Structure formats: structure tokens, C-alpha cells
Amino acid sequence: MKVEVKKIDKIKRKLQIEVAGEEFLKEKSIGSTVYYPLSLHMQECFAYLGYSEGDFPHSELAAEESLALPIYTELTEEMIGYVVDSIVEFHVG
Numbered sequence: 001m002k003v004e005v006k007k008i009d010k011i012k013r014k015l016q017i018e019v020a021g022e023e024f025l026k027e028k029s030i031g032s033t034v035y036y037p038l039s040l041h042m043q044e045c046f047a048y049l050g051y052s053e054g055d056f057p058h059s060e061l062a063a064e065e066s067l068a069l070p071i072y073t074e075l076t077e078e079m080i081g082y083v084v085d086s087i088v089e090f091h092v093g
Helices: 005-027 044-049 057-065 077-092
Strands: none
Touching: 005 077
């Protein structure tokens, strides 16, 4: 599959932000992960369904931009505020 240079640059930039963001959150002791780095319809196990890139653009965008953050019943308002403030600090500086 041939990938456009523009798309490669976008992927590289995304990975730089992702890695920097994950490291930043790790330093703040905030867990994070990417659950679905590839849209479900693009995964090999679903290839038999015959879908291809572009068939589900919203799903593909979510896979590109989503990062899972802590979520569980024991999270306090203070903990939630810490996560939110840390994310704002990363993006705003």
C-alpha cells in the first residue's frame, strides 16, 4: 500500500505528540493507553468483511486521536481535576 507523504507526516506528528503526551502523563503518575490504534474495520481479523480505509471515517479519526484515561468508580473529584489540569498543562504549557 502506497501512503502519501502528507499522510506520513501527519502520522509522524501524531506519534510525536502521543509519545510526548504519554510520557508527560506517566511523569504525573496518570495512566493512559490506546485501546484501538487501528479502526476495527481495518484490523486483519475483520478483513473478510471487505471494508477498506475511508469506509468509516469517524471510526478512523477516533482511532487516530483517542487516548484512554483513568476511569473507575473510586476516582474522586480531586483526582479528576488533577487529570484534567495535567492535560491542559501539556497542551497549553
